[in-house]
Amino acid sequence: MSDKSPKVWQQPGPAAAYYEKVLQSPLLRDVLLGNLREVLASQQHPGLALFPEVAREEITLPGLDGNDVPVTRFVPPQACGGVWVYLHGGAWISPISGKHLAWAKRMAALTNWTVLAVNYRLGPEDPYPAALHDVAGIVQHCQEHENGPVVVGGDSAGGNLGPAAALYAADHDMQLPDGVLALCPATNMVYEEVPGFVDDAWGHPIQDLTIFALGRACYTPRIEDWRHPYVSPMFGDLSRLPPTLVVIGEQDAMREDNLEFVRRARAAGAEVEDHLYPGMPHSFFMQDELIPSESAAADAVIAAFLAKRL
DSSP states (O other): OOOOSOOGGGSOSTTHHHHHHHTTSOOHHHHHHHHHHHHHOOSOOGGGGSOTTSEEEEEEEEOTTSOEEEEEEEEOTTOOSOEEEEEOOSTTTSOOOHHHHHHHHHHHHHHOOEEEEEOOOOTTTSOTTHHHHHHHHHHHHHHHHOSSOEEEEEETHHHHHHHHHHHHHHHTTOOOOSEEEEESOOOOSOGGGSTTHHHHHTTOSSSOHHHHHHHHHHHOOSGGGTTSTTTOGGGSOGGGOOSEEEEEETTOTTHHHHHHHHHHHHHTTOOEEEEEETTOOTTGGGOTTTSHHHHHHHHHHHHHHHHHTO
8 A cells, every 4th residue: 555644543632542442452454364375375285295307496576666576396307498477375464385385396397387476465565566566576577587388377367467567567667578378357446246156165165255354454455456467467558468378277266257358368469278177166277186196187288288388
C-alpha cells in the first residue's frame, strides 16, 4: 500500500488506551497467516531426496524494484539451455514449500531445463504489484544473461503471475518470455463472477472459498485492482501472450475460470494449448505419490511444451 500516513487508530485520541491494550497481543491477521503458513509452507518433503543428480543452489536475482529475490536453482546434469522461471502456488500469501521445491527439482530432471524456483514477495507484507515486479525482473535478468529460451509460470497463484508477467512485458516494451505455463491458474480475481466457483469452493478441503478471499484481501486489498490485467489476466489483451500451456483439473474450483481464459485467449489469436484432466483436483500434477498416472501424464505434457520452445 502506498499511503504511509498514520492510520486513524495510530493517532492520539479518546480510544488510544484501547488500541494500546489491543496491540499488546498479536494482530489477528498475523495469527491467521502464521497458522496458515505453518500448514502450507513446510520445507520438508520426501521428494527432495529424489533425483540426486540435479544440482541445487540458493541464489538471489534482481527484481524490478532493485530488491534481491531469493531463488532456488535446479540444474540437471544434461541441461538443454532452457530456463523455466517457476512460480509456486499458495494464494499469494504462503512462501514456497518443500512440496513445490520437490516438484521443481523433479521437472528439472524430467525436462533437462534449468528450473528457477522463485520465492517472490507475498501479501500482506508486500501486496500487489510486489510479486509481479519480482517475477518480471527475474525473467528480464534471465533473458539478458542466458543463451537459451526463457519461459515463466507455475501453479495456481504462480499460474496467475506467469501470464501477468507476459502482459506486463508487452505493455512495457520488454522482451516477451518464450512461453507461459498456466497450471491450474487463477486468472480472474473476481471469483464471484466465475460460474459455479462459489458453490464448488465453499467447504472444499483444499480450495475453500475463505482461503481465496483471504489471499485476495492480502495480495490486492483494493477492489479497483481486481480487474486489472496484471491481477486478473483474463481481462488483458490476450493476443499479446506468447505460446501458453494451460493445465486444468476437472474437479478444480477454478475449472470454469481456466476454460474461459483459454476461450478468450484463442479468440484473441493467442497460441494456446490446453489439457483437461477428468476427475482431477487443483494442482494434481504435484501429487505423484497419490495420483501417479495422471501426475505423470501432466508432467509429460509440460515437458513436451518446453521441448517445443527449444
